[in-house]
Amino acid sequence: DAAPGPERIAVYQAQRDQAYQRRIRLARDLRYAAQYKELSAVYQPKLDLASGEVRQVEALMRWNHSELGPISPDEFITLAEQTGSIGMLTQWMMAAVASQLRNWIERGIHLQVAMNISARDLDDPQFPQRIEKMLQAQQISPDYLALEVTESAVMTDPERNLSSLRALRDLGIELAVDDYGTGYSSLATLKSLPVQDLKIDKSFVLQLAEGGDDAVIVKSTIELAHNMGLKVIAEGIENSHSLNWLKERHCDVAQGYFISRPLAVADLERWLDDTRGS
Numbered sequence: 001d002a003a004p005g006p007e008r009i010a011v012y013q014a015q016r017d018q019a020y021q022r023r024i025r026l027a028r029d030l031r032y033a034a035q036y037k038e039l040s041a042v043y044q045p046k047l048d049l050a051s052g053e054v055r056q057v058e059a060l061m062r063w064n065h066s067e068l069g070p071i072s073p074d075e076f077i078t079l080a081e082q083t084g085s086i087g088m089l090t091q092w093m094m095a096a097v098a099s100q101l102r103n104w105i106e107r108g109i110h111l112q113v114a115m116n117i118s119a120r121d122l123d124d125p126q127f128p129q130r131i132e133k134m135l136q137a138q139q140i141s142p143d144y145l146a147l148e149v150t151e152s153a154v155m156t157d158p159e160r161n162l163s164s165l166r167a168l169r170d171l172g173i174e175l176a177v178d179d180y181g182t183g184y185s186s187l188a189t190l191k192s193l194p195v196q197d198l199k200i201d202k203s204f205v206l207q208l209a210e211g212g213d214d215a216v217i218v219k220s221t222i223e224l225a226h227n228m229g230l231k232v233i234a235e236g237i238e239n240s241h242s243l244n245w246l247k248e249r250h251c252d253v254a255q256g257y258f259i260s261r262p263l264a265v266a267d268l269e270r271w272l273d274d275t276r277g278s
């Protein structure tokens with residue numbers, strides 16, 4: 001092959017410049033996203049496999065940019081973590097979740113909400129206290145809240161994150177290790193963490209139907225977690241085969257498009273009514 005000519009190089013540079021400009025723009029606009037009411041929360045049901053009931057939902061953030069349209073969380077959350085605005089997004093989400101919980105409790109709808117937090121949140125020594133204050137202000141019992149922390153986030157600095165995790169746990173908040181299997185945690189570290197749930201990363205669950213390595217990994221992870229007294233949640237269930245397979249192997253909780261996509265509040269409430277047959 002010939003070396004890239006000057007035209008190709010110009011195209012590469014233009015693309016790189018565009019990606020750079022987009023990052024700059026999104027990083028700036030993200031700071032105003034809450035103020036301009038561009039952020040929202042959607043909720044994805046989690047199915048309890050033993051009882052067949054939905055008692056928990058995961059809150060996921062959405063950003064609808066006024067000019068660029070919906071921006072994927074994988075893009076804007078990563079950007080927020082790199083540019084230092086993640087703390088503000090977590091605060092926004094916490095307030096949104098707390099007021100949603102208050103509304104549901106008043107209407108007799110009892111759902112636990114799991115919120116995602118990042119490594120940066122755990123770095124902040126004030127974080128557990130802020131969560132506590134928010135719950136108190138809305139008079140919400142801490143067992144309505146669960147927090148999901150990615151395996152890589154807890155493992156980057158387990159010593160340092162441990163005190164935040166313990167403080168959160170002492171408040172009575174359920175803690176889950178998210179994206180389990182994608183990081184490099186040792187069993188010893190995992191055992192030392194004050195977490196109750198292990199959430200198996202969807203990359204292992206998506207291809208369960210085809211059998212093979214992923215099935216072996218998921219099966220032994222369920223057994224391992226149960227032996228350590230942890231509850232197992234599987235995400236990325238896209239078909240009935242995966243759901244049945246996980247149920248047969250005593251996975252505790254299942255989440256995925258086959259059960260329901262993440263939904264806006266009104267759609268979630270309708271979905272719950274329909275599936276509960278009331």
Ligand code: C2E
Pocket residue numbers: 044059060061062072073074077090093116117118148178179202235236237238255256257258262
């Ligand atoms: P996550 O915490 O691992 O969330 C699960 C992601 O998988 C969500 O993507 C969800 O919509 C998607 N998902 C659910 N079921 C299925 C399925 O059956 N198949 C497939 N292929 N995907 C499924 P989403 O909403 O785009 O969020 C992506 C990531 O962004 C999240 O991954 C989480 O790491 C981060 N994120 C989202 N909201 C927040 C937030 O409020 N705070 C923080 N810190 N991170 C957030």
Ligand code: CA
Pocket residue numbers: 058116148178
């Ligand atoms: Ca999560």
Ligand code: CA
Pocket residue numbers: 178179199201202235
């Ligand atoms: Ca996950």
Ligand code: CA
Pocket residue numbers: 179
């Ligand atoms: Ca993820």
